[in-house]
Amino acid sequence: MAASSSSTLLSSRSAIKLTSLSSLRWKLPVTVSLPRHQRRRASPVFVVVSMDAKPTVLVAEKLGEAGLDLLKDFANVDCSYNLTPEELCTKISLCDALIVRSGTKVSREVFESSGGRLKVVGRAGVGIDNVDLGAATEHGCLVVNAPTANTVAAAEHGIALLTAMARNVAQADASIKAGKWQRNKYVGVSLVGKTLAVMGFGKVGTEVARRAKGLGMHVIAHDPYAPADRAHAIGVDLVSFDEAISTADFLSLHMPLTPATSKILNDENFAKMKKGVRIVNVARGGVIDEDALVRALDAGIVAQAALDVFAVEPPPKDSKLIQHENVTVTPHLGASTMEAQEGVAIEIAEAVVGALRGELAATAVNAPMVPAEVLTELKPYVTLAEKLGRLAVQLVAGGSGVKSVKVTYASARAPDDLDTRLLRAMVTKGLIEPISSVFVNLVNADFTAKQRGVRISEERVILDGSPERPLESIKVQIANVESRFASAISESGEVTVEGKVKDGIPHLTKVGAFEVDVSLEGNIILCRQVDQPGMIGIVGSILGEENVNVSFMSVGRIAPRKQAVMAIGVDEQPSKAALKRIGEIPAIEEFVFLDL
Ligand SMILES: NC(=O)c1ccc[n+]([C@@H]2O[C@H](COP(=O)([O-])OP(=O)(O)OC[C@H]3O[C@@H](n4cnc5c(N)ncnc54)[C@H](O)[C@@H]3O)[C@@H](O)[C@H]2O)c1
């Protein structure tokens, strides 16, 4: 062993930026509509959808045909539009997945009403501000979105609003239809040479910037998280918020609605803008304080605004903002092109079907993600991690209360070359599922551990040698507990189990201080006995007489003729009578049956 590093990883994660990762496929454990006992036996990585139980997907807002066709190949699809919140809560308990656009609030009540059946929410679009992500995570429900298919549509709509606003297209159209011919009234402003500040330099913002440069505008951008070199590559300077809003002739908003961006354009910030600034918003209505915008329009600070999105949708008919003569509005049409809707429908249908199958598309917003190639390599270790968690918790004596768990990964890989989030989630699953009715998956593992007061720390032991395998061993230790099997307590005082993967099969290799070697298939009996000849035969023949098939046997001892721990892998659960007979063997000091 060359070095060791230690860290506590109980991080909670609400969202992951995926722009650069969209070509990868990811997987996670999600189980659909299976009875608990079947779920537990299923591979923790891949979903098992029972052949006679097709999942049900509720499509609550209109979705393109191509997406519906994809869904129908795999699931029962219920297209029910315009549901009231109450109707949605009633229906949801019969659904494994829900697909929405921006018009449906997926509230905490929806998750609570699902009774644990809802496993995936698919947002057919980008913004997930209508989905209660915290509640989804707490309920182990994966949220996926379709972040790329409507980017160009939104950018084109932003440019359409920009140009239409500058040339009063909507107002002039209304005027001529009202029988007027007002050429002097609708003199516009030119775009060429003007400064456009793109607020939020993500997917849509970048496409708007490209197009605006093509119109001859000087484009700057503000985005605290965007890399400057990406902006420079298309000739855009990243600037501070204050510089952006104070130097722009035009502002185009492209940031998400978050607590930090809510009402970010307010009285204070309108006061910093150039008099006569023009504003386009195809992001989210909530990023503007709408009352403050009306004041800024009335004061002439803002000359014009073009808005596709509103704090409340649809906005009240008598809204001063909507009725303002210098405001151009569209009813949240940014993503509404034939092409974008077809693309979004396919993108979200693939993500939802993939998630129901156990494959997590790159668009998960509330789960750690593990690339498929990493997962393939980690798969046997994932099983090992879960089984070690199951073994460790079953070794704890009732009433002890599991609070502090340490997982140690021994690997020749560099720390940043081994993503342990999936392994940690599976240890957590193994620790918690046998002692609760909670179904734990990659989405809710950290949350569930935290909620139950279980602190899981991780340690890396960096081994010398060639890092061909991702891991050499995993050790799970539970501190400050009594054990049902005293020999499982290591010298340092924790219930300790350790395992390795051999020929692709997870093995238990250490219990407490005793080295054993038994494959983690079926169930395990651990016995501590005085090391003496014939013990394997005695226990083996009792199990044989009771028709229990032994798959593996291994004896670990401290020294010859002293204490030894025998680990026996059994295919079936031995009867009480068989276990009693084993317990009655004089040399056996303690034993425990562990259900894997
Ligand atoms: N009107 C529509 O129909 C329509 C269509 C698509 C997207 N949208 C909305 O447009 C917005 C952008 O979508 P996207 O696909 O480009 O998302 P994105 O995630 O690719 O980009 C958002 C960018 O905003 C940046 N950002 C975050 N906080 C910020 C802050 N405080 N100030 C400035 N920038 C900040 C992020 O770093 C990111 O680069 C979202 O709000 C989305 O919901 C609307």
Ligand SMILES: O=C(O)[C@H](O)COP(=O)(O)O
């Ligand atoms: O966030 C988005 O993707 C857009 O606002 C589009 O929303 P929509 O799907 O309701 O059109």
